[in-house]
Every structure is written in C-alpha cells, then in structure tokens.
Amino acid sequence: MTDQETECPVETTLSLIGDKWKVLIIGELLAGMKRFGELHRTIPRISQKMLTQQLRQMEKDGLVNRKVYAEVPPRVEYALTELGRSLKPILHAMAKWGSNYKKGKKG
Amino acid sequence: MTDQETECPVETTLSLIGDKWKVLIIGELLAGMKRFGELHRTIPRISQKMLTQQLRQMEKDGLVNRKVYAEVPPRVEYALTELGRSLKPILHAMAKWGSNYKKGKKG
C-alpha cells in the first residue's frame, strides 16, 4: 500500500470489509450487540485467534465498539458503531446480488 | 469451501469480486471493452500473471467476455458481460462509502 494517489475508494471499502470473516461478523452484529463467546458460537468456523484479530481491526477502523466489563471471568461486548451500521445497504446489495447469482448457476 | 448450507450469499459475491485486482479491472471495463495490453497499462501495478489469472477467473464466473481474434500478434479483447455490468451499483455504493470514510479520517 504505497498508494500513489490515496488509493481507489472501492479498495478502501474492500480493505475494511472485503474479507470472509468480517462480513459474517458484521452480519451477526447487525442483529445487535454480542459477546465474544456468542459470536464465536455463531460462527464456529472462525478460530479464536482470527475472531480476535478481525474484531480488533474493525474496532481500529471504527466499525465496531468494544465494551469491556470489569468482571471475572471477563465479559466483552461487541457492537457496530454507526459507521459500521452504515454498511448495511452495501452488504444487503451484495447479498441480493449473490443469491441471484447462485440462482442463475443452478436453475 | 466445504459449504455446509451453500454459503452465505455475501460470501458468494465477495468470492467473485472481493479482491483488490478484480474491482480495479471491473472499474476499467465499465468504461468499455479493453485489450489485455491496455488493461495492463491502465493498471500497471498488477503483474501479467495476476492479470491473466484474474481475467480467466472472471470469465469462468461469467463476469467478463473474452474475445480472441485470429491475428498475429494476438489480439484479445475483454468486456463485461451483462452480469458483470450488473455489479456497477454495488461498486458505486462501495466507492461512495469508501470516499466518505476517507473524508472522515482526514477532516
């Protein structure tokens, strides 16, 4: 990413969500805030390491909010920020296109 | 991709375009058909190998059309299919989101 003229905006978006795991995570969080463990149980295919990593990156990018409770055992809740929620139309459009695409492939 | 229940449709879409190079290629082809060399000159950062690879995959996925002329030296023209063009609103939405995001990061 030496970005000659600050990179194409589509690439910017993709660098934030163009990722198998992130769209799944966002999809889950669109339904409301979730604890780490809940997320993990909902998306079992992702490893703990990856889930942490992706969430942290999304937090840094301003897409999710991380709320840590001073409890033991720890409780951490993740929720989409407004910015994160603003991705909904895009994900929705992608979902629509994707299911339409699959329909074409089958029937 | 063992896909337990045929994969999330957003993932389907991402598997087709969730890729730095592909969105750039589609972006170019939205302006009209281009020869291989033209594409390469327009996107110099991509290697020849990658450009070929991505185009072939997009052809297989039904996003682009590959037209080979029986000439020497060879002439090959790439153009978006209707399916490929149907991605335009999505790319446009991503572009809009992305530039808005960057605006927020700066100002």
Add this chain to the structure above:
DNA sequence: TTTAAAACTTACCAAAAGGTAATAACATTA
C-alpha cells in the same frame, strides 16, 4: 488451595498467494 470461566495472546508451522523472470507461439515485416 484448587478449579473454573471468558477472553484473549503467543509460538510454531503449513498452506496459499503473489512476484519475477524466462519462455512459447507465430504471422508479418525488415
């Protein structure tokens, strides 16, 4: 004092992605 629970963190390793550079193919032109 040991155990348990939740959310990480780290080390290590295997697989995948992607770059470079050399090579092919072949009709036309010099």
Add this chain to the structure above:
DNA sequence: TAATGTTATTACCTTTTGGTAAGTTTTAAA
C-alpha cells in the same frame, strides 16, 4: 533469416495468511 509485437504460461521463490494448541489473567466458588 532474423527481429517484432502481443498474449499467455511456467518454474521458482518469498511473503502473507491462517490454523492449532498451549499459556495467561483474575476473581469467585467449591
């Protein structure tokens, strides 16, 4: 006959990605 131009293909190698599994932290409960 040799060079040229365009679109690939291939081998080799480096980098990146991501999985597994073990360890950490801290308080409360047994």
